[in-house]
Amino acid sequence: NAGVTQTPKFRILKIGQSMTLQCTQDMNHNYMYWYRQDPGMGLKLIYYSVGAGITDKGEVPNGYNVSRSTTEDFPLRLELAAPSQTSVYFCASSYPELAGKYEQYFGPGTRLTVT
Amino acid sequence: AQSVAQPEDQVNVAEGNPLTVKCTYSVSGNPYLFWYVQYPNRGLQFLLKYITGDNLVKGSYGFEAEFNKSQTSFHLKKPSALVSDSALYFCAVRLMEYGNKLVFGAGTILRVKS
Numbered sequence: 001n002a003g004v005t006q007t008p009k010f011r012i013l014k015i016g017q018s019m020t021l022q023c024t025q026d027m028n029h030n031y032m033y034w035y036r037q038d039p040g041m042g043l044k045l046i047y048y049s050v051g052a053g054i055t056d057k058g059e060v061p062n063g064y065n066v067s068r069s070t071t072e073d074f075p076l077r078l079e080l081a082a083p084s085q086t087s088v089y090f091c092a093s094s095y096p097e098l099a100g101k102y103e104q105y106f107g108p109g110t111r112l113t114v115t
Numbered sequence: 116a117q118s119v120a121q122p123e124d125q126v127n128v129a130e131g132n133p134l135t136v137k138c139t140y141s142v143s144g145n146p147y148l149f150w151y152v153q154y155p156n157r158g159l160q161f162l163l164k165y166i167t168g169d170n171l172v173k174g175s176y177g178f179e180a181e182f183n184k185s186q187t188s189f190h191l192k193k194p195s196a197l198v199s200d201s202a203l204y205f206c207a208v209r210l211m212e213y214g215n216k217l218v219f220g221a222g223t224i225l226r227v228k229s
Binding site for chain 2: 004031033040041042043045048049050056058059090092094102103104105106107108109
């Protein structure tokens, strides 16, 4: 299993540009998440999904959008990039509650700089 | 508010010595607690978890953690540190909302010197 994969690894955007961060998992996990990590702080939840076709906002959703058309893929869309979105973005996935496994599995991250 | 605190920004320890990385939590109900490790330019790797049962849980790479309900703590430990243990460590608690999201502490840098 490749686990959770993310592309690209690095990206520099100009203010006002848009982009999509890709996330794919091959573990057949129902739950998927997008977090951002800012220096000196823990991870903050942007959006999450409990299954294909179902998404919902996390703590810091403004400026982002997501979709979940398949179990495997959970892309994160940035519209009108702003310097405040400079961060490292992590995608994660986990089993549903009833599976008895509670840990999340993380991708390698995308480092985004908006200038 | 439900939260996790890691009171030390950095922990320094000599190779071969025992290490402890501290974590305290504030949640309602029974906590599901986790430790993750992050190496430079890498994603977070799961180390261990406490869900229920024995207060001492063992995880990957020789790490263990002790759950203490009365002190609301979940400290990470290892009997003998290795230089390769040097990394950023995160404590996290799972919430029953937002799709069972994890709430993370700010992280503790562990530096093991030879």
